Amino acid sequence: MGNFVLGKYIPLNSPVHRLDPRAKIIAMLAFLIAVFIPAGWIGYAVLFVIAAGTILLSRLSFGFIWKSMKPMIVMMIFLFLMNCLMIRTGEVLVTLGKFSVYTGAVAQTLYIVVRLLLMIMITTCLTATTKPLDMTLGIEDLLMPASKIGVPAHEIAMLISIALRFIPDLIEETMRIMKAQESRGVDMKEGRFSEKIAAILSLIVPLFVSAFQRADDLANAMEARGYAPGEKRTRYKVLHMRAADWLTVVGANAVLAGVIVLARILP
Amino acid sequence: MPIAFDKVSHIYSAGTPYEFKALDDVDLEFSEGKMTAVIGQTGSGKSTLVQHLNALLLPSSGTVRVMDREITAGTAPKGLKKLRGEVGLIFQFPEYQLFEETVLKDVSFGPKNFGVSEEEAQKRAKEALRLCGLDEQYDERSPLELSGGQKRRAAIAGILAMDPQVLVLDEPTAGLDPRGTEEMMKLFRTLNTKRGKTVIIVTHDMEQVFVYCDEVVVMADGKAAAHMSARDFFADSSICRSMNILPPAIIRTCDALREAGFDIPKEINTTSALAKCIARQVKRHG
Structure with a gap:
């Protein structure tokens, strides 16, 4: 259990660690949406390069990402088996007794595996480079507009x-x-x-x-210590968006836009 | 059968940024049938050291020899369960281990795990509870209803009921009131002298070491910095001070009196003896 790494913060000093948590959260959301847009293998290749680049930039080791992946492997195998039984498009690849595995099933599973991989890579980048407290500060700020309509x-x-x-x-x-x-x-x-x-x-x-x-x-x-929910309070740590943070937000959204365009022009 | 550490190191979270060497090449031998205190500052490796005694932790390198068994790096020894029955380990704040519906059931949980019959386990549990100062009225109560001190006693009884040959205690009296502390320490001493149990006790309280223990092991930065008899250890307060340990009050008082010109013999170790000694000298000077 001490080896459980999914969602663990890794204290390093990297450009990604220094980014504003709000910028990182927005960028991650944009990236996650991009992952779910069917832009074909080219789209996924682009996203993979970006995710891998972020990991390199944040000085995390790929071994660490692999450790985060491990809990997912059983699920992936299960998905693969289900897909093999359900999907009957494309050509027959292998026949085992009554069952045949179709190329469609393999392609579909690979899509899911790649999506999961990308999601884990990018969410791990966020959780491993952002202190839990900074993360909540970021979430609170991002939810602020919603507090006007009664979201606490x-x-x-x-x-x-x-x-x-x-x-x-x-x-x-x-x-x-x-x-x-x-x-x-x-x-x-x-x-x-x-x-x-x-x-x-x-x-x-x-x-x-x-x-x-x-x-x-x-x-x-x-x-x-006088804590009362719902009171107005000041903060010890005040977040500031710098040029690099804006660049991250703009960049991530540009990628999202790019993927959407790519999905449109694909046949 | 002595308990020996042979070049034992223990590294937590090896290969991560959190890597920490808690034990560093420890060579140590605990004497059988003695009551030994393990002292040292927070983070010096005391708790890590004692968790090797019943193989809860395995050494990263080196060998621990306990009760005829060898515990080495990476190999869980055979007969692990039997070892844990022979070496009873009581953790700091052991009350969190209570979980059964009644105190009696909880205390008999240990012996039952080691294959003792239901009746025998109950008999042992009752005996252990009485030893720890909890009478019949507590047997059928829920452990969660007890006060903090009573929970501690019930938890300690849970280990004593296993009747281990070696008793390892990690700060057993932390947070107890002075009377409870004294009663528990006297109990451990009795188990040591009357029943011949080897007792190893981790403590921060030099008064306890001074009054109850035979030997002292000083841990510092993951190494066994000293191992000597309690008598020698306290005979010269400069040993304590060189290791940043505050000697017991009685030793400090004797030191202060010597500095003030009193003649205090080395063998004085109780308040009443010291009082008599001072009284004599004051009278002599008229």
């Missing part, structure tokens, strides 16, 4: 930042409880079914107890 922008941002804040703590807590129960003879990996149930219970019950306890403590600590 600050509360949503606070909720996200608290949730993100607790993920490492809860992972650590889980490890701690696992170790404590392993010391009491619990075998988390092997054992009969009934033993496994007991093992999981011995982990989940304390985890819930401690999560509620933490939530309670945090709520009290926030109230003690």
